[in-house]
Amino acid sequence: MKKALPLLVALIVVAAAAIVLIVTVLNKTDGAAGPPPGETPGAPAGTTTPVETGAPSPSDEPSPGEAPVEEGPVEYVVDVGGTRYSLTVDNEVFDVAETPSGRRFTLKADNDVFIETTYIPDKTAFAAAPAFLDQYIDYLELESSGKDYIPGTEIIGETVTGYRGDKACSAWLVDIEGGVVAVAVSYSGNIPQAVLDALATLKIEQ
Structure with a gap:
């Protein structure tokens, strides 16, 4: 009886160790079967799945740095010195x-037709007029x-006209x-x- 007692204790210890090992293996298997909380099944490690937030697509808003074009009549103002x-x-x-x-204001129906407003510093109208049209x-x-009067206004300016055909x-x-x-x-x-x-x-307001 005394000889059998140590053998019985040893068997109990071995059985307990086996049970612990089996439980550990089962826990690892369960952990590998499903993704950790917060991860989407099938998503590769280190990536996130895009979520629709209702934000407008690029076609719904102007690109960065672009100002939306106003529709209808718009007043374009220039201030130079004390003149507006x-x-x-x-x-x-x-x-x-x-x-x-x-x-430059170009007619959409004909790109060859336009109005251009220009400021010329340190000149007089009389001095600038003869060569002014060379650029156009x-x-x-x-x-x-x-x-002569600018058509439709009471503003008088030095007037020149160039013709070609x-x-x-x-x-x-x-x-x-x-x-x-x-x-x-x-x-x-x-x-x-x-x-x-x-x-x-x-x-023209001075």
Whole structure:
């Protein structure tokens, strides 16, 4: 009996160790069967699954740095020194672009027709007028009309028109403090009514 007792104790210890080993293996198997909390089944380790948040797609909002284009009539204002001048155009009729010294308003129906406003510092209208149209048209004939009204306004400027075939470009140069505000119009035949309507909105305030 005394000899059998140590053997019985040893068997009990071995059986207990076996039970612990089996329980440990089963726990590991259960842990590998399902993903940890918070992970999506089938997703590779280290990645997350995109979630729809209701945010607008890129086509629903302007790209960074782009300002939305206003529809309808918009007044474009420039301040130079003590002078403020502006032109109001319909953005559904004209494309508007910045230039180094002003703005260009191009008729959407005809890209060869545009109005351009320019500021020329340290010049007089009389001095700037003769060569002013060189940047717009390679004219065959140049007409200087002296002082004349900008169509639809009471603003008077030094007026020049260059012609080449049926293409023409007219400009009115207005003296202001410190320089000249120039308004050029490129067209063929007659100035379109949409351009005349826009010119009539010109304001120069000193």
